[in-house]
Amino acid sequence: MPDALPRRRITLTVNGKEHSAETEDRYSLADFLRHGLGLTGTHLGCEHGVCGACTVLVNGEAVRGCLMLAVQAEGCRVTTIEGLADDDGALSPLQQAFMDNHGLQCGFCTPGILTTLTAYLRDHPNADEPEIREALSGNICRCTGYDTIVRAALAAARTIREGAKA
Ligand code: FES
Numbered sequence: 001m002p003d004a005l006p007r008r009r010i011t012l013t014v015n016g017k018e019h020s021a022e023t024e025d026r027y028s029l030a031d032f033l034r035h036g037l038g039l040t041g042t043h044l045g046c047e048h049g050v051c052g053a054c055t056v057l058v059n060g061e062a063v064r065g066c067l068m069l070a071v072q073a074e075g076c077r078v079t080t081i082e083g084l085a086d087d088d089g090a091l092s093p094l095q096q097a098f099m100d101n102h103g104l105q106c107g108f109c110t111p112g113i114l115t116t117l118t119a120y121l122r123d124h125p126n127a128d129e130p131e132i133r134e135a136l137s138g139n140i141c142r143c144t145g146y147d148t149i150v151r152a153a154l155a156a157a158r159t160i161r162e163g164a165k166a
């Protein structure tokens with residue numbers, strides 16, 4: 001009988017709520033969020049850092065959840081797509097802009113794009129179209145052709161400049 005795979009307990013804050021849970025050492029952060037916490041809004045596409053679908057915020061920075069081990073998130077503050085809206089369900093300006101500008105079709109890429117842009121527009125609210133396209137260069141979308149995503153991002157940037165949060 002093979003030895004059980006190594007496991008350990010980690011404690012982290014996800015979308016404002018503290019979690020303490022066991023995980024196998026080999027689990028990625030994305031796998032832990034999906035299978036350990038049931039937060040399936042974080043998607044897995046390539047699982048090797050190329051597509052950006054798994055992007056989440058770790059201590060406010062956009063991180064590929066497939067390239068970070070869950071155990072590395074010990075003590076961290078993680079935000080997933082489920083945490084972008086307000087507690088009362090009100091969409092963030094970025095989410096609202098995606099809805100208003102048809103920034104998604106199948107939606108597979110959308111969680112990673114929204115988390116990527118949430119961090120980017122927070123730090124670069126004056127970003128122009130080329131800069132937004134550059135910021136999105138690590139996120140693959142197979143449906144939209146990117147134009148509506150960029151339009152949504154520019155609309156969200158305008159809203160953020162007018163004083164709302166990303
Ligand atoms: S699933 Fe992580 S970058 Fe593609």
Ligand code: FES
Nearest residue numbers: 105106141142143
């Ligand atoms: S909306 Fe389908 S992959 Fe982007």
